[in-house]
């Protein structure tokens with residue numbers, strides 16, 4: 001198993017998750033249940049469980065700094081269930097999820113181009129910008 005560049009953490013690939021899910025299903029003779037439709041419904045069910053964690057909490061700060069340790073562990077479990085079913089669903093549909101996701105990121109960048117970064121021009125000095133970011137905004 002590869003080690004990450006920072007802190008010696010284990011790197012996890014989609015292929016690893018896919019293989020482990022396959023082994024898990026085979027060992028229990030559950031492949032017959034892992035049809036695309038069943039996996040999709042199972043994943044949506046887990047998205048519901050994930051949503052329940054956030055339900056009634058109001059806005060949550062990035063990183064969930066105020067959450068108790070057990071809440072973070074529970075969050076990790078529900079996020080994992082969604083990811084594992086998504087990986088399994090992709091396999092069941094014959095889609096290479098990693099490849100598809102990288103392609104989608106490229107498509108997103110074309111559809112939503114980042115504003116040009118220039119040091120010497122700011123919105124408001126005669127340049128037009130398609131974004132909503134205003135530098136030198138007067139208050």
Ligand SMILES: Nc1ccn([C@H]2C[C@H](O)[C@@H](COP(=O)(O)OP(=O)(O)OP(=O)(O)O)O2)c(=O)n1
Nearest residue numbers: 021024025030033046049078080081082084085
């Ligand atoms: N037929 C199944 C059943 C479960 N799992 C795996 C994938 C998920 O990671 C996890 C889901 O298990 P549960 O349905 O028991 O759901 P939870 O773990 O969320 O338990 P609960 O719904 O009781 O909170 O187990 C699976 O691959 N195939």
